[in-house]
Amino acid sequence: MEDIEDLLVGSGGAPAGFRLPITASVSVNLKKKKKNNQQSDLNNHSSIQPSLTASHSPKIPGTQTIYMKTFGCSHNQSDSEYMAGQLSAFGYVLGDNPEEADLWLINTCTVKSPSQSAMETLISKCRSAKKPLVVAGCVPQGSRNLKELEGVSIVGVQQIDRVVEVVEETLKGHEVRLLNRKTLPALDLPKVRKNKFIEILPINVGCLGACTYCKTKHARGHLGSYTVDSLVERVRTVITDGVKEIWLSSEDTGAYGRDIGVNLPILLKAIVAELPSDGSTMLRIGMTNPPYILEHLKDIADVLCHPCVYSFLHVPVQSGSDAVLAAMNREYTVGEFRAVVDTLTELVPGMQIATDIICGFPGETDEDFAQTVSLIDEYKLPQVHISQFYPRPGTPAARMKKVLSTVVKKRSRELTNVFESLTPYNGMEGKVERIWITEIATDGIHLVGHTKGYVQVLVIGPETMLGTSAIVKITSVGRWSVFGEVIETLNQINGNTASSERKSNGNKCTPCSNLEEACACSREPEPCACEMTSCGVQNALEESTISLPKNENRSLIRWLLRKRKNQSQKRMENGIVSEIKENQEWSRGRMREWTLVDRDRALVGGMVVSLLTVAVLLSFFVSGSMMAN
Structure with a gap:
């Protein structure tokens, strides 16, 4: 299989990220059915004519749904975001459900065997589902003759700016491979970030x-x-x-x-x-x-x-x-x-x-x-x-x-x-830190922020805090992260620095005299970076990020559910000792209530019962006397 050459021969091709119509001079492989159980010759190139293109295009290009799966490092993640951006810019829908997708795009990693094995499993599932498939990333670039990649369209690591062409041709039933290294892909390509912050x-x-x-x-x-x-x-x-x-x-x-x-x-x-x-x-x-x-x-x-x-x-x-x-x-x-x-x-x-x-x-x-x-x-x-x-x-x-x-x-x-067995975060409890909040934790309850030293801090708050900075007090430490309570969020209003709603204890981020203190301050005592940040939510800069979101019932409900669940977890984390103490306090309370209230109630009740008994006996006695007379 040879690589596709530039779409416009002699013209230098198209600007990065832009799609051009396939001309008759471009050679690609059509996916042909096997005859007599023999593999069709992959080296037989067929020129695509406009009429042939139309007959193999049941849908208008750019109207299909694409399922993307990414393996590997952050560089791979960035490549996927660039490919997603280009596909989205041309009208393709990026879906999370592979079964409903019209095409699968897998961005692969070759660092470890498990990653490649997962890729091979996914390719097998795609073949079983009879979905068109494009494979990108390090596996095809480093092992282009891999058996699992036979008959599959491929995008090389330095050809991600041409992913739209490859997807369109694959949807038409063609097999395309772009593996030749060239200049680096442009940095200003359209991009759909997995996390917008x-x-x-x-x-x-x-x-x-x-x-x-x-x-x-x-x-x-x-x-x-x-x-x-x-x-x-x-x-x-x-x-x-x-x-x-x-x-x-x-x-x-x-x-x-x-x-x-x-x-x-x-x-x-x-x-x-x-x-x-x-x-x-x-x-x-x-x-x-x-x-x-x-x-x-x-x-x-x-x-x-x-x-x-x-x-x-x-x-x-x-x-x-x-x-x-x-x-x-x-x-x-x-x-x-x-x-x-x-x-x-x-x-x-x-x-x-x-x-x-x-x-x-x-x-x-x-x-x-x-x-x-x-x-x-x-x-x-x-x-x-x-x-x-x-x-x-x-x-x-x-x-x-x-x-x-x-x-x-x-x-x-x-x-x-x-x-x-190591405890790297011991000693952080009680400290005040500035954190930057960018995502929701996998438990769906906490928000994830990081300190200046990139220690992961889990806090409770509304989703509108995403993309903002906050001052927190570390309440407890775990093995992999620490937990914090928000003291205040930092906001920027019309270019002027302002802080949002504060806790009743009035804690503030004090001017930083020691770089080892929690907040991320510059060496100069003034101004303190702890007191300056901007809200990451556009068109909502005038709202305090700690306030409950307006007209966002869904976010409010999720925030309340997370808070309620967190409170339950905190009660559970208190452990057996706390539970015993609580039971002891409950028992002592009940004893006090008995001595102060229930004892008097029992006495009065006994007197009432006695009086009723006397009344009944007197009634029987009077009735018997009347009958005797």
């Missing part, structure tokens, strides 16, 4: 590494960076759109710009300069490997200290053993990882670091694994993503001698137990 911004594709276990390099390729100007312009646009969090995403954020003569600190400083000074839009720096940030640690620390940047970084270590890291070809040592963590922790108040671990890499000994456990136990990082080694076809690690699967599983369980 979060912009996932890819700053580069590919990487400079050559890890022996990684399949993503096969798909995403060598490093390709967007220019600083194009990224800054995108930031300006999304802030205007009401985005409240910008996530910088790539296969290796730290390697950004090395192919175009710039570096990550240059980009970060340019982006930070565009963020609103009131802290209403926050920046989150994406995953970075240790080798490419070692020389920029101080500059990156300065950016992480900025009040509009989360003090959080994802730095994968993968193993606590230098021998294993060498076998992985990770290009750094455990000591260099320690240098990254130690430096950032020292220079950035409240710094939080997440990492990744692969258990059971080929050649890993018990001693190697013990070093990994020791590293995790020493640093007590709040987030550790633990996975078992999965050999990816075509990678050097797939040819290495494997550790027994039983040993791999045992090590994974052991490390998980160590990690889950």
